[in-house]
Amino acid sequence: MKKKRRGKKRRLPSQLPQLRRAIDRVDSQILKSLNKRTELTVDVGRLKAKKGISPYVPEREREVYEKMVRKNIGPITDASLKAIYREIMSGALSLMKQLKVAYLGPPYTFTHIASLKKFGSSIQYEPCDSITDCFTEVEKGRCDYAVVPIENSTEGVINHTLDMFIDSDMVICSEVYLNISHNLLAKCKKSQIKRIYSNPQVFGQCRLWLERNLPTAEFIEVSSTTRAAEIASRTKNAACIASSLAGEMYKLRNLARSIQDSAHNVTRFLVIGRTITNPTGRDKTSILFTVKDRVGALHDILVPFKRSKVNLTKIESRPSKKRAWKYYFFVDMEGHLENPRVKKALNGLEKGCTFFKVLGSYPAG
Incomplete structure (x- = not known):
């Protein structure tokens, strides 16, 4: 019986180890610079605390982003650069003060994703059951800021958010625009789907696609896309329309991506707080x-x-x-x-x- 021949061990190109060592040296420089930047940011935070100034300053955030984009000569994209700096600033903020941000929950809704886009992943987040609760958390001082939806490019304004400003003393501190991509998620096959869960706004944004592709399915409205994903994960012959993150959270298969009727489907969110x-x-x-x-x-x-x-x-x-x-x-x-x-x-x-x-x-x- 012939012995099975072992494949030859792949040799890396001669320049690869050298390039990796160069990358390691750059990484060490980046780490040193990041820690130095963070130390300086914490010093700034101490000065702000003495003067009673919030550690989060939207106008300074804008200034940093725009300055870095102007200096960027590539090949890294401006979007990637902004994402990196968002996390750098988020980490530094968490060392100055543990900011707490309320949002219309539960986790992995589009409002949660917009909050992460604005504040990064190092901030403490508080999911709320309603827009009213988001305002209340800031008004009572339990949260520093809240993120709430205000309008969608296809479905129009969120009336509840507008109404809250009539009696509330909270002010708008910033805004976030998020490109919305809706996905059909399920554990079953597309042909087996009998009912679909999502919130009313999402059904409105995917109406034509659903009529063409799943005309016999029952549409069941729930409070959020994350709630829809949770129900679909434990219900036979059920699907949901939600974010890909919600699908990953509940181990659902992505049967169809970007099923919204409008390619330009954008939601605007407001960051509310106490100071202009x-x-x-x-x-x-x-x-x-x-x-x-x-x-x-x-x-x-x-x-x-x-x-x-x-x-x-x-x-x-x-x-x-x-x-x-x-x-x-x-x-x-x-x-x-x-x-x-x-x-x-x-x-x-x-x-x-x-x-x-x-x-x-x-x-x-």
Whole structure:
């Protein structure tokens, strides 16, 4: 009987060990620099603590990102560079103070993913059952910030979030945009699916795909995409529409990726806190107001923006729950509250309002 010949041991190209040693040397330099940077950041944190300043400063975060992107000559992409610096700053923040951030949970919802995109993985997170609970956690001082959804590019505004600003003292500190990719996840085969779980907004964003591909399936609405994944993981002939992270968490197979009807499916999230952010040079200001009940009142109230050449990027109305046929108006505009043109426009607007409130000035996402 012939002996089975062993394959020859693969030899690495002669330059590979040398290149790896060079990489090891660079890694050592990076580690040394990271620790030095962290020490300096902690020193900054001590100075901020003495002055009662929050360790998280959105305008400084923007400044660091933009400076690094300007200096980047590649081959690393700007997106990868930003992701690396997000985690560097997240780790440093956790040493200055253990920031606690509330979000509309449970874990692995898109709001959780947006929170990670904004604050990194070293921050302590608190999942909340509702948008109201997110606001309450910050108002009561149990969390430093909260991340809540405000609008989707295909489904429109999240009315509950808008309504919360009417009575809350919380302000908008920052915003996050997240590209939304919905996935059909299950433990069974696609042909075996009889019911699909997800939240109402997700079903709305995948309506056409579902009609074409699973027209006989029963659609069951639940509170979140993560809850949908949890149910699908233990229910026979069931699937869910959720993030790939939720699928990994519950060991579901990804049967179809990116099933949303619109290729440009983006959700905007707000970071709410207690203090207005300083100017960065590329900011937004959000306001809330009501107008007098007379013909042309809304037209007249918007004239100061035109005169001051302030661009409005969004205007939404919500009915008042305190008085019939009375409406609150939510407006986003370009520029910071400290910008002279914005300040002039708001002074002119406030004179014609029965109620006026600045919701925040913050870096544009």
